[in-house]
Amino acid sequence: MNFHPLFVELDICMEEKFEQIGEIYDAFETDAADYKTDAACRKGCAYCCTDAGSIDITTLEGLAIRSEILRLARPLQLKVKKALNQDIKKRENGRPNPCPFLMKNRACLVYAYRPFTCRRIYSLHTCSAERPPMLHRAVMKTAAESIRRLQHLDDTGYTGHLSFILFLLDNPKFLETYLAGDHRPAEIMHFGKSHRIIINRTVRQDSSAGSCS
Numbered sequence: 232m233n234f235h236p237l238f239v240e241l242d243i244c245m246e247e248k249f250e251q252i253g254e255i256y257d258a259f260e261t262d263a264a265d266y267k268t269d270a271a272c273r274k275g276c277a278y279c280c281t282d283a284g285s286i287d288i289t290t291l292e293g294l295a296i297r298s299e300i301l302r303l304a305r306p307l308q309l310k311v312k313k314a315l316n317q318d319i320k321k322r323e324n325g326r327p328n329p330c331p332f333l334m335k336n337r338a339c340l341v342y343a344y345r346p347f348t349c350r351r352i353y354s355l356h357t358c359s360a361e362r363p364p365m366l367h368r369a370v371m372k373t374a375a376e377s378i379r380r381l382q383h384l385d386d387t388g389y390t391g392h393l394s395f396i397l398f399l400l401d402n403p404k405f406l407e408t409y410l411a412g413d414h415r416p417a418e419i420m421h422f423g424k425s426h427r428i429i430i431n432r433t434v435r436q437d438s439s440a441g442s443c444s
């Protein structure tokens with residue numbers, strides 16, 4: 232992964248879509264606020280970033296994170312690149328790995344742009360291997376609806392693990408196709424199948440979704 236700087240300027244349509252992502256995040260926060268008052272989450276815990284499963288994102292969310300990475304100082308960009316590549320390798324070998332954006336001080340490097348998967352999680356108890364995060368059922372339902380809205384917004388895009396989506400966006404050919412608003416799943420068929428990438432266009436209101444498999 233090289234963070235090919237094919238784009239720095241995003242077109243108006245993408246900027247508008249970024250705003251809509253923010254609206255979806257905000258609407259969820261408003262709906263979940265009352266439930267989260269009893270959350271046991273505290274600064275520095277980061278259990279969700281190390282042990283709570285796959286951090287899945289849409290391509291559009293990946294594009295927002297990518298544009299933040301491209302603004303980082305070069306040495307930090309290289310560090311992130313290394314962490315993402317290591318994460319890909321480990322995951323391809325079926326080994327769990329902490330999120331590549333989790334820093335040594337247990338803070339998130341892209342906190343302001345963290346994806347919805349990170350925003351939806353909280354827990355009513357302190358988490359451990361024996362006690363994974365516990366959320367209210369109503370919040371899980373609202374979160375599922377927010378994910379569908381994010382996938383519909385990203386109609387020509389995909390959903391998958393954060394490192395895999397950023398890997399796709401780092402491919403100049405994929406990025407060009409995606410930014411042009413074209414939809415060519417055949418171009419990523421092999422990678423999509425082996426990395427459990429979902430085609431957003433196949434996500435339906437009944438929540439069934441087609442993947443590249």
Ligand code: SF4
Nearest residue numbers: 280330332333339349
């Ligand atoms: S993106 Fe940030 S908040 Fe989300 S899992 Fe990674 S380090 Fe944690």
